[in-house]
Amino acid sequence: MLKLLLAFLTLTLPFLAHSFSPDHPTDRRVLVLLDDLAVKSSHSLFFKTLQSRGFDLDFKLADDPKIGLQRYGQYTYDALILFSPTVDRFGGSIDLAAILDFVDTGHDLIIAADTNASDLIRQISVECGVDFDEDPSAMVIDHTSYAVSDSEGDHTLIASDDFISSDVILGSKKIEASSILDNAPVLFKGIGHTINSENSLVLKVLSASPSAYSANPNSKLSSPPSLTGSSISLVSVVQARNNARVLISGSLSMFSDRFFRSKVQKAGSPDKHEKSANEQFLTELSKWVFHERGHLKAVNVRHHKVGEADEPAIYRINDDVEYSIEIYEWHGKSWEPYVADDVQVQFYMMSPYVLKTLSTDKKGNYFTAFKVPDVYGVFQFKVEYHRLGYTSVALSKQIPVRPFRHNEYERFIPAAYPYYGAAFTMMTGFFVFTVVHLYNK
Template sequence: MPKLPLFLILIPFLPFLCTSFSPENPSSRRVLVLLDDLALKSSHSVYFKSLQSRGFELDFKLADDPKIGLQRYGQYLYDGLILFCPTTDRFGGSIDLAAILDFVDSGHDLIIAADNNASDLIREIATECGVDFDEDPAAMVIDHTSYAVSETEGDHTLIASDDFIKSNVLLGSEKIEAPVLFQGIGHSLSPANSLVLKVLSASPSAYSANPKSKLSNPPSLTGSAISLVSILQARNNARILISGSLVMFSNRFFRSGVQKAGTLTKHEKSSNEQFLTELSKWVFHERGHLKAVNVQHHKDGEADEPSMYRINDDLVYSVEIYEWSGRSWEPYVADDVQVQFYMMSPYVLKNLSTDKKGRYFTAFKVPDVYGVFQFKVEYQRLGYTSLSLSKQIPVRPYRHNEYERFIPAAYPYYGAAFSMMAGFFIFTAVHLYNK
């Protein structure tokens, strides 16, 4: 049977390829959701519907489905992956630990929700992402002072946490008023990974232990060192969310009222929905995604980019930076964008001014050093994708016919030379004609 050409094989997948993650449309629109039980589709439907209402295409599969896969014919079928399968010991199909890590290394996004029954596989994936869950498989986060009294009186594993990271780009500009309900396993951040951040922390009185047994040894995780929800943005700008609780995504926790122990304020609704919705916007690049375009440099007073500069030239550098709002590119406004004029080390470091319409610019004088320089913009800010721009340009010295005919700074040397010649002439005349 003759083989079909590759373009004919890919025709059925063209609609997917055309809507995939791209620099001009950076939101992760096609998301694979792996579940332990298909009943999670209904018990966590509010969270899933919030994603679908924003245009995400969710493909629900059982984690052990033998037909699942992340890529086909060398192309990734999905832009994001949600693992709501904490008890899964082994994925079906072609998905395994290496496939998930390759998925993230290729710039795709990942959400992991665990609980106190988390399998070794889920723990290993989290460890590779810079997070270490409590080694005790029966451990849960316990807090005797910051527990929630809205559901089951005396259940100190039901945490009401309001220790959020202070970042509008991560959690949105609207203030989170009510605490977040959490019930699950705590984790710590790997000190070897500087990219992972705590988004929701436990209170100083919390600790991680088995709630059904008495403490015989000091708990391994205590206080604010316990992270309940963490995020990571990799160097390739892939984003990861890791939660120690699957039930915090559920409809029950989304709709439940909450009252924190020791307070009189009772909130009719927890902040789980607001917190996780805003965080998912960040994870799937609906917020905090930057792009830089129209990098330009030229001599002051000119418009064309030269092939090289001369020492002491006056130049102008500009770049346009935009932020993805979820639907369109909006001008990014900040006052901490810098450019370096770099050769082995920065000879010039300048803050860029902005017209608040996306354009950043500055002007400076080329240093009195010739060689091969680079314009470099290395922009890293909490919650935003990093920008790394570089443009190489040589700098030459003056040509022999470009120097000033007479240099004012050398007038004393000119005077010394001519005065020496005049003195020598007078001395010679006196010596020859004096009897």
């Protein structure tokens, strides 16, 4: 019996945890590191939305000495949520390098910082391309687009609705209040950050309004604040080149039940929303971060000559080629056909000789036909598809192209008959001349 169990374990152990991959997109285990176990209940709505989507959450204190991301060289978790803004050192084997390795191997990460965020959390964010305000007691303050509140008068509770315009990141359903049809804002209370403009992998998802600034709300402003205006990002996402996704928020409380359920009225606006957009915003964003949306896979790359089915090892110049590929998007439970009209294929040798937009049958199948250029050499079929919010599709397949063989040229061209005739006339003429010349004497 024990033997059987052991055999079962050794067989299933490699399949217990994976980063997102086309073969193992489901059954994902998430490690949640908390400063205080009270967060588990105060932020329960957010955790429940994850659990209801089939994620297995493992709550641990951040300084628990037994935590670790790996065991025997295998990752035991697929994603990591850091709801521990003040932790200086993680317990167990987790440290900065371990978390970066975790992301480098394609795993996902959610970081929520807050005022007094520790250096460790800041360092992790910097490695992801996000710089939090260096002043530890600074908060984002906005005197024009704050949320009206009875208890708080320092305008640090911000009502922001400056979202990134991307359906794939935020979901196609408009973020709106449950009762009123117009857009409800997202409540935010925490520290702001900036993103490096040269880093194309980081995206501002929720920006502060132009009137926002980052400063300590309890002290008088003696010098101009370092972060101002809409360059302040409240929530950012990163999609690394290995398709690992990272969500970085400057506020832990925006994930809380209180903010999820809070009524909200933006200053200067007569609309009172029954519910903030936090729940929908963060749910949709977590779907994106955990690859339930915007993850593409390209399969069945095929190319062949027109009229043939088999893939040749080499093409000849001027061959007519058909190229087809299937692209699917993960929708949380199944792979659905991806529909777009801007997927292109290149026939590439140092530079694209052919660049064609693929036609699609709306069932995930993309195809086109083109003529191999009149140039021989080693070519590549290349598909480079990079779109905001989608994982990048980069495929290349090498194929040589040869010139005509000696016996493949056209023969007996009608237009050339006069030339053939002339050549043979000259031969006959030579023969006749020889005879005449010899017997003339």
